[in-house]
Amino acid sequence: MTSATLRVERLSPAKRADYLAFFDHERGAAFSDNPGWARCYCQFYRTARAIDWKASTGVQNRAAASASVACGEAEGYLAKAGDETVGWLHAAPRHKLPHAFERLGVDPTPLDLPPQDAAVIVCFVIAPAWRRRGVASALLDGALADLAARGIAFVDAFPFKAGDSTSAADHYHGPASLFASRGFEPVAQTGDLTVVRKHLAPETRCQTPSRSEDRNGV
Template sequence: MTVEVHPATADRFDDVASLLAPKTPGASACWCLSPRLASAELHALGSAGRPARMRELCGEDPPPGLLAYLDGAPVGWCAVGPRAGMGRLTRSRTIQQVDNLPVWSVICFVVKAGYRRRGIAARLLEEAVGFAAGYGAPAIEGYPIDAEGTRVNTTLAFVGTTSLFEKAGFERVAETRATSAGRIRWIMRRDLREAPIAAD
């Protein structure tokens, strides 16, 4: 299986939409904006305004995430970017800021049904590390759950698991006060200063 990963640039917005849009047209969906925007802005956009806001983000540098393709079809999404640019995350009372290092954050994974458990998320995380390093990030963080060896509903594990991050060279830094799927979320970090990884 050959997986290609590309930044979610404006010309790939339709592929982003194929992964983030709700299955039922008009239904509410996060569009991976919740960690990035203040609650007031997110509420003001409403369901109808969120796709356009994500399209705008795809036109910025850096783009808001990465897309995984299999045989040319989009099958996975990873939201990643500077933590400082994620308003709601920086003000979070449950996911604390460890220090003043200008880290990048991996905040979400989406893998299309039928393609899960094939290593898509692992490949996206690997590419996210290189993506952040290519922009000069000193470190990259994630906020996954500790599944404790049990199987977790994939919908609720959108933040990733500690084992996924550990396999990518991340280390546990601290427990947070946040949970997902009833599991505690951890701050996990990979330092990029000593052995930077060049982006493809």
């Protein structure tokens, strides 16, 4: 629980229906203001660049998302208000998103640890009616606490250089100001985005007996 009204929950196979309902075109909240992106089901950064993303349909991406959630391969965090899913943060250990850097067009950041000990954040989607109410902030705080407790040493994120834009879509990797406020620091730049990193405090890491332990609540 991160506030009086919001809960942040780690994605798990049991939450597959919630995930799909949030993203389902025409019914789900996620893309109710942006149907052009509704076919994604947050599969873009899970898809190898050799695959023609433009050719993949919503039906195909939904099936891929459903399967990857069902088998526990997909990771991320859902924001819930009561029974309603109001937001999604795609954050995962690096080995779970092996195509992310290639898709981002970013050289993989230095890694002196096994890939399962570092994480990346590649996407946020907050239901339009819930934007500017702290949902992305709650998701990031919940994810960082959970990743730290699982023994993750650092998290990389990729905010766009969106300038003065206040377009919600221009900040879909997460607003730069949000990461800065949580102590992320720049480690690399491309023309379009800044790579930022946060080291997770050792005292908050390794509190669980085993990092492979499945802990779905945050």
